[in-house]
Amino acid sequence: MFLKEYKIEDINYINLLKEEVLQNINKNYSYNTNVKGKMTYWKYFTHHSKNFNKIREVLYEYHIYEAWGNILNKGDSIKEHDHISNPENMAVTASGVLYLTDVGPGTYFKEFDKEIKPEVGKIIIFDPAYRHYVEKYDKEEDRITIAFNGRIKEAYEF
Secondary structure (H helix, E strand, C coil): CEEEEEECCCHHHHHHHHHHHHHCCCCCCCCCCCEECEECCCCHHHHCCCCCHHHHHHCCCEEEEEEEEEEECCCCEEEEECCCCCCCCCCCCEEEEEECCCCCCCEEEHHHCEEECCCCCEEEEECCCCCEEECCCCCCCCEEEEEEEEEECCHHHC
């Protein structure tokens, strides 16, 4: 499953999410995962954010288990990885990224030799087995995203 795309046009909502990422950086996770930058707790947006419900409405086809914010500053990057390993043994069948800024580099997918260009409000959904990364960031402006994992809902869940 690659690539499904959605778009959030409400810039006030996007700015609200950006602020929430900026205000909830977790020092224990920052620079200690595949994200060689700042990040929130893995489940911050699914377990602590009141603002994430609009994302759930847009992505009604999916049950989102975990969602976290990422900030890349100059010199930061995201190492090549996939999302298939899950310590809680949840069936992850969909992963995604919501771009809150439009500064690059984009998310690069090896299997397709394709870089997804960041656009404010763009959400991409992809198979969690696809390996991807973000090259070293060289801009002064923050590159801010929310990444997430979940599963495609079963027919009975609609």
